[in-house]
Amino acid sequence: MTRADKCDMAGPMKTQIKICGLSSQASISAAAKAGANYIGLVHFEKSPRHVTIEQAVTLKQAVPDSVKTVLLLVNADAKTTGQAINILRPDVIQFHGSETPEWIKLVRDQGGIEVWKALGVRDKMTLAKSNRFEGVVDRLLFDAPAKALPGGTGTSFDWTLFDGYEHRIPWGLAGGLGIHNVRDAIKSLTPQLVDVSSGVESSPGVKDVDKIAAFCQAVRDA
Numbered sequence: 001m002t003r004a005d006k007c008d009m010a011g012p013m014k015t016q017i018k019i020c021g022l023s024s025q026a027s028i029s030a031a032a033k034a035g036a037n038y039i040g041l042v043h044f045e046k047s048p049r050h051v052t053i054e055q056a057v058t059l060k061q062a063v064p065d066s067v068k069t070v071l072l073l074v075n076a077d078a079k080t081t082g083q084a085i086n087i088l089r090p091d092v093i094q095f096h097g098s099e100t101p102e103w104i105k106l107v108r109d110q111g112g113i114e115v116w117k118a119l120g121v122r123d124k125m126t127l128a129k130s131n132r133f134e135g136v137v138d139r140l141l142f143d144a145p146a147k148a149l150p151g152g153t154g155t156s157f158d159w160t161l162f163d164g165y166e167h168r169i170p171w172g173l174a175g176g177l178g179i180h181n182v183r184d185a186i187k188s189l190t191p192q193l194v195d196v197s198s199g200v201e202s203s204p205g206v207k208d209v210d211k212i213a214a215f216c217q218a219v220r221d222a
Helices: 003-008 025-034 054-059 078-088 101-111 123-131 182-189 209-221
Strands: 016-019 037-042 067-073 092-095 114-120 139-143 170-175 193-196 201-203
Touching: 016 025, 025 209, 037 054, 037 078, 054 078, 067 078, 078 092, 078 101, 092 101, 092 209, 101 114, 101 123, 114 123, 123 139, 123 209, 139 193, 182 193, 182 209
Parallel strands: 016 037, 016 193, 037 067, 067 092, 092 114, 114 139, 139 170, 170 193
Antiparallel strands: none
16 A cells, blocks of 8 residues: 555545645745645756756755655656655655656655656546556646646646546646636545646746745635
């Protein structure tokens, strides 16, 4: 049983919050103060939220013990992945590319680390195929389909695709979430976790501390 399984089977719980794409100590402090459970650091050079591993190490020092650090990787090679785990020591690795279940399981087993996989939801077939990650990942993140970037695009997907779908893996919702719609998302889908990035920004890659606070409050209100 995975760590996420244990958490989700412990009984009714509030929706957890992940604020992704943080790149300053001020935004990390704001996320922690607002009640975020996870903060995400993006190690992907094409992203406006990219941080180097060295920068990530410095940022992680600002993360309180009550908040977990998630490092996002996109199709990183074995060397990069290994260095990221050994140097940063994140609580979670989030794979956000076309990584296979076999590769993710290898990282999870050898790295002894919690792993998440993000999937872009195009249709019900995406959901059906997601079950191949059962027993491999600790959590799935259902996101909008990739565009120029694999995530953080501010776009959502058709939530009605979840109608009739039975989740077999602990999961979270991402893609186009913000203060304007996260309440509806929680009430209609009851995700175990919500993941926001561009929805709490003033411009691409620049987090707005007031929006972070308002988003976390909206989750609690829901």
